[in-house]
Each structure stands twice: as C-alpha cells, then as structure tokens.
Amino acid sequence: xxxxxxxxxxxxxxxxxxxxxxxxxxxxxxxxxxxxxxxxxxxxxxxxxxxxxxxxxxxxxxxxxxxxxxxxxxxxxxxxxxxxxxxxxxxxxxxxxxxxxxxxxxxxxxxxxxxxxxxxxxxxxxxxxxxxxxxxxxxxxxxxx
Amino acid sequence: xxxxxxxxxxxxxxxxxxxxxxxxxxxxxxxxxxxxxxxxxxxxxxxxxxxxxxxxxxxxxxxxxxxxxxxxxxxxxxxxxxxxxxxxxxxxxxxxxxxxxxxxxxxxxxxxxxxxxxxxxxxxxxxxxxxxxxxxxxxxxxxxx
DNA sequence: TAAATAAAGGACAAAAAACTCTTTTATTTT
DNA sequence: AAAATAAAAGAGTTTTTTGTCCTTTATTTA
Numbered sequence: 001x002x003x004x005x006x007x008x009x010x011x012x013x014x015x016x017x018x019x020x021x022x023x024x025x026x027x028x029x030x031x032x033x034x035x036x037x038x039x040x041x042x043x044x045x046x047x048x049x050x051x052x053x054x055x056x057x058x059x060x061x062x063x064x065x066x067x068x069x070x071x072x073x074x075x076x077x078x079x080x081x082x083x084x085x086x087x088x089x090x091x092x093x094x095x096x097x098x099x100x101x102x103x104x105x106x107x108x109x110x111x112x113x114x115x116x117x118x119x120x121x122x123x124x125x126x127x128x129x130x131x132x133x134x135x136x137x138x139x140x141x142x143x144x145x
Numbered sequence: 146x147x148x149x150x151x152x153x154x155x156x157x158x159x160x161x162x163x164x165x166x167x168x169x170x171x172x173x174x175x176x177x178x179x180x181x182x183x184x185x186x187x188x189x190x191x192x193x194x195x196x197x198x199x200x201x202x203x204x205x206x207x208x209x210x211x212x213x214x215x216x217x218x219x220x221x222x223x224x225x226x227x228x229x230x231x232x233x234x235x236x237x238x239x240x241x242x243x244x245x246x247x248x249x250x251x252x253x254x255x256x257x258x259x260x261x262x263x264x265x266x267x268x269x270x271x272x273x274x275x276x277x278x279x280x281x282x283x284x285x286x287x288x289x290x
Numbered sequence: 291t292a293a294a295t296a297a298a299g300g301a302c303a304a305a306a307a308a309c310t311c312t313t314t315t316a317t318t319t320t
Numbered sequence: 321a322a323a324a325t326a327a328a329a330g331a332g333t334t335t336t337t338t339g340t341c342c343t344t345t346a347t348t349t350a
Contacts, residue, residue, distance in 0.1 A: 030326080063325045
C-alpha cells in the first residue's frame with residue numbers, strides 16, 4: 001500500500017502526462033496516455049472520465065479529440081487530484097483509524113503525525129501540475145514502470 | 146485510505162492496548178482487547194495470531210491465558226508492527242506507484258516525497274511501543290472510536 | 291483425570307478496489 | 321449525409337481486503 005490508492009497513482013501519472021503533452025499543444029488519446037504511463041487502458045479511461053467531469057482535465061470527442069488541459073487547469077495544485085479521488089483523509093485522518101481523534105481526544109500517535117500530515121498537505125496544495133512539465137520534457141523524470 | 150491498512154491500524158491499537166495492560170502485569174484476552182480498541186473480534190484474533198507467531202506479542206492458551214508482552218517486546222520500535230503487516234513500501238515505495246523509481250530514474254514527485262518518507266521512517270523506527278503506556282494510563286490518549 | 295478456558299487454525303463470506311468489455315454519444319472528415 | 325474517430329456510459333468480472341464462524345489444540349483448575 002502506498003500513500004495514495006492505485007487509482008490515484010494512475011490519475012496523477014496520467015495528469016502529468018496530459019499536462020506535459022498539452023504544454024506542447026494538442027490533445028492526446030487514452031491509448032497513448034495509458035501506454036505512456038504504463039497503466040490499464042480501460043481502467044484509466046474511467047478515471048479520466050471522472051476527472052473530466054470534475055473539470056480537472058478537459059476532453060473532446062471525435063476525430064482529433066482526446067484529453068487536454070486548459071491554462072487554468074495546469075495551474076491547479078496536486079491536491080485537487082488527490083482529494084477528488086482519495087478524499088481528504090490523507091490530510092485529516094487519524095493514523096490509527098479513529099474517527100474521533102483530535103487535539104482534545106488524541107490517539108497515541110496524534111501529535112507524532114501532525115507534522116507529517118501538514119507536510120503532505122503543504123506539498124500537495126502548493127505544487128501545481130505544470131511545475132513538472134519542464135523536467136518531463138527534458139526527460140529528467142519518468143512516468144513509466 | 147489512511148497511511149496504514151485497516152489491519153495495521155487494528156494491530157497498532159491492539160499492541161498499544163496489550164502493552165499498557167502488560168505494564169500493569171497480567172494477560173488480556175481477545176474479547177477485552179477487541180472491545181478495548183473497538184475492532185472486530187475475530188478479525189483482530191487473526192491479526193494477533195500473526196503478531197504472536199512473529200514474536201511481536203506473546204500469548205498463552207488456557208485459563209488465565211491471553212496476550213501479553215515481554216520486556217524486550219515492549220522496547221520494540223513501532224516499525225516492527227508496521228513492517229510485519231504492511232511491508233516496507235511505506236518507507237521505500239514511490240508516491241506514483243512506479244517500481245523503478247530512484248535518484249537516478251525519478252518520478253516527478255521523487256524528491257518531493259523523500260523528506261516525508263524519511264520522517265515517517267524515523268518516527269516509526271525511533272519510537273518504542275512502551276513509550277505510550279504512561280499517557281494511556283493517565284487517560285490522556287485513547288484507542289477507541 | 292475431567293471440565294473449563296482461551297488461543298490457534300481452517301475454511302468461508304462480504305465488501306471494496308481494481309480492472310474489462312461492449313454499446314452509445316458526440317464530433318469531424320470525406 | 322455517411323463513415324470514421326474517440327470519449328462517455330453502462331454493466332459487468334476479478335482480485336484484494338476485511339470480516340465471520342466453527343473446530344482443534346494447549347493449558348489450567350477443580
């Protein structure tokens with residue numbers, strides 16, 4: 001088990017892929033995305049349908065159609081994707097799975113995990129999707145395997 | 146989805162419970178543990194069977210039996226429990242789920258997550274189970290709901 | 291030594307997550 | 321307008337995780 005669900009991992013990789021392609025202009029089809037981020041095509045299609053409905057990515061049907069991202073979408077924080085798919089539990093949930101865990105009624109690990117959660121939250125909220133385009137273009141980072 | 150699997154959450158809570166009871170001497174039965182940490186009894190029984198086999202907790206059958214922990218077990222780091230159940234992916238895994246993600250072949254989030262992973266690892270490896278007994282005894286922390 | 295107790299073990303069942311396939315709808319190109 | 325293209329939608333299946341129940345084994349106590 002990772003930090004994110006598998007669905008969320010695929011989503012993030014796909015969005016990075018689309019963003020990087022969009023920055024070169026043009027749309028990209030599901031087949032190319034799926035193979036580009038090494039994920040199951042039909043499953044990823046469902047995920048992107050969902051992200052498209054939510055306006056996190058854009059899509060167009062028909063010839064020359066595909067997925068792409070508007071300027072505004074490129075400037076979204078990563079937290080939009082994560083929260084859309086995995087919810088906000090990663091930011092707010094209790095490490096021991098307690099529902100009622102707070103400063104006033106803490107689990108043993110409550111204080112230990114505050115910093116970690118804040119750091120994750122800060123990272124995801126203050127990093128935009130497009131920030132990763134350059135390194136992807138230069139081949140410095142990868143989205144496969 | 147939390148940081149840990151549900152199984153691991155139950156395990157941590159149960160171990161804290163046993164540790165805290167053990168510090169008062171004596172063994173504690175599965176029924177009491179399950180209700181004490183608000184988790185499904187039969188499921189938790191399986192989890193504790195596993196932890197017992199691995200020597201993370203101790204158990205005794207028969208009347209006056211139950212689960213308990215030896216001195217040495219109380220001094221284990223939390224990472225023993227987490228790693229036994231969820232594996233080491235939380236320490237080493239890639240945030241985007243890539244198998245081959247490293248300094249030399251990084252995913253876009255590789256560097257962003259290094260600190261976070263290190264912090265989680267440090268926390269779990271440098272915190273022992275018994276450290277939480279005092280606050281539990283004083284009722285300052287909770288393991289339920 | 292028989293009865294009672296409590297964990298261990300085995301074998302399922304239910305729910306959630308991950309994944310697949312087929313049909314429909316929208317759009318473009320010819 | 322017809323054909324071709326590509327996402328959307330619907331309806332599954334498979335796998336993994338979570339959870340349950342019943343029988344067996346070990347230990348203690350009467």
